[in-house]
Amino acid sequence: MPELSLREALNEALSEEMERDEDIFVMGEEVAEYNGAYKVTKGMLDRFGPERMIDSPISEAGFAGLGVGAAMAGLRPVIEMMTWNFAVQAFDQIINHAAKMLYMSGGQFNVPMVIRGPNGAARGLGAQHSQCLEHMLTNCPGLKIISTVIPADAKGLMKSAIRDNNPVLFLESEMLYGFKGEVPEGEHIIPIGKGDIKREGTDVTVISWNKALLQTLDAAASLAAEDGINVEVIDPRTLMPLDEELIFESVRKTNRLVVVEEGWGVSSFGCYITDRVTTECFDDLDAPPARVSNLFVPMPFNVTLEKEVLPTESRIKEAVKKVLYKD
């Protein structure tokens, strides 16, 4: 199996789908001539031409709205947000139009649109450019939300996202576009709503996704080596709809839950996961679930402080030990 970076895996998914379906087009800032701000769309202008690879003005509300309209008219737009931080400009289009069109039109208009881009902090981008939007977006019915950095998962899920007849938000990570992994060639499909066990374990269930997942896997390896703690790591991959059964099954085995998420932990998606688990697995819990998230402050520009605000490996390990009563 070839080893591809996250950006190459996404590029492969987009290209294969565009070959397959002429209705698909890509629009966003610098996606065409510049090959994408993070080179996800590299070479695609040459391959698919300017009619299907469209550089937009710097107006997220504008091109997100164009996407909604095009999707209602029967095309399948893939809209790139240079980062999800900029998508705040387009919240009206995403939340009031894309998410609700099917409902408001009494089922007459589908919005088969993908909005994709990097989410969360990169490195030293400051308070306005380092945010995690999934905590806000998962709170709106009508959106499917995927968040992944694993190249194979990204390819398989991007194909499903493009083929889905509903708006799908796709959250990636700027820091991990170069992150490599084996990616199956050709028709590799991962259904939306299916999580994945990234590391099997027996002692604690840790749920994590996107960039924080890699930290969690490092913490799990270190906990196994240093403390003999056998952590099971689950990547939901799709946040909405959430693969609850996979999580419940794991918690019923380990009797303990930790959620590690980037972003602020106040009314976060991790809150929702712990709520579902305490409700459905109450009798199986031997400890209150623990959560690790950003500290509740605007992201500092200073990278040393930034590192402390984001989930750290040591905070993840502490949380795991806490639910094991080993703190």
Add this chain to the structure above:
Amino acid sequence: MAKIMQMPKLSDTMTEGVVAQWLVKEGDKVKAGAPILEIETDKATMEYEATASGVLLKILVGDGESCALQAPIAVIGKEGEDWKEAVEKHKSSSGGGAASSSKSSPPSEPGSGVAPTPGPSGSQEEKSVGQQSSVNTGTAPSSGRVKASPLAKKVARDRGLDLSTLQGSGPNGRIVVRDLEGATAGAASGSARVDAPVERVPHSNMRKTIARRLTESVQTAPHFYLSLSLKMDDVLNWRKAAVSKLSKEEKFSVNDVMIALVARALKKHPEINASWHDDHIARYRDVHMGMAVALPAGLVTPVVRHADKLTVLEIAEQTKSLASRAKEGQLRSEDYQGGTFTISNLGMAGIENFTAIINPPQSAILAVGAALPTPVAKADGSIEVETRMTITLSCDHRVIDGAVGSAFLQTLKKFVEDPFTALLLS
């Protein structure tokens, strides 16, 4: 400064209190000495009075909720005053936990139900120093509620384990699943798990008290039993004749006669009317007769005071009043505390004879069976039918030896078989 009202100790055996209901609301004016709430003790529901005058700023323990003795239940102060401050201050001065009550007061009145009032602040400070270490271990079982993780509870349920017997290693003494490793179920429930649908009946305070006190009794007092058959014809005939001349309100029962006779026999045998203590045996000069009264929720033993000095009619008046108040849950603590001996009568239920468990701290209890016509072989070989009744005395062997118990029963037999003479005594 606002004042804290604490959960009072309203009976000797009370270990926690339940607020049955508040008679006033937050914000109401209250007056020291006026009843403002009802407290359910292990035996009865009693009105309790405000300990200070002012406005009821805050109710800390609501209707139906329970708390440890001496725990704050309300704050009384001036209108608009900050109740939180008073609670904080109370916490820091009392060490936060339930104050323990002193148990070894000299027994001139056994188990007298005087609630220990919180000592002056000096003594409370001393207490808080003493309690410091146990508070910090995080295993203080004060509130009576067992803290356990949901999983630990489930596993305990499945394995038939009693969580209240385990020590929790989690935060605040929480029992977590690792604390169940190696724990074994109690002998009764362990190996034989009953696999049948159950209805779980939560323990009432009364049920908990019965369980605790009677278990304590059989575990600490070595019981032995003496049985005797009494000829009841004279008592029954006399009662029948007497009752026919009395008004309905004045009627008395065989049990009332037995209370009078047993009390008079006890007066002659003070070694039975006694309690075991670690370094001495206390013999009571007064005879306060407890009588077991069955209620739907359990059992109470209201007390007829100075029964040896009362006439049968006076006893009857008291037993009727005590029994009806017991059935309404309206007994006051002085109604059921301080008994020196107990009679349990199942004769009216047709029980011929039985043994009873001693009601601590007493040393003996008399189980009274039914009076039944019985053929009796006489010395000349003839057979006569007499009405006879079997009584069984349960004795605490630490206090009473066989010969002593037998002597008491002989006196009682003499009294029962010649009640007229006995009732002249007082």
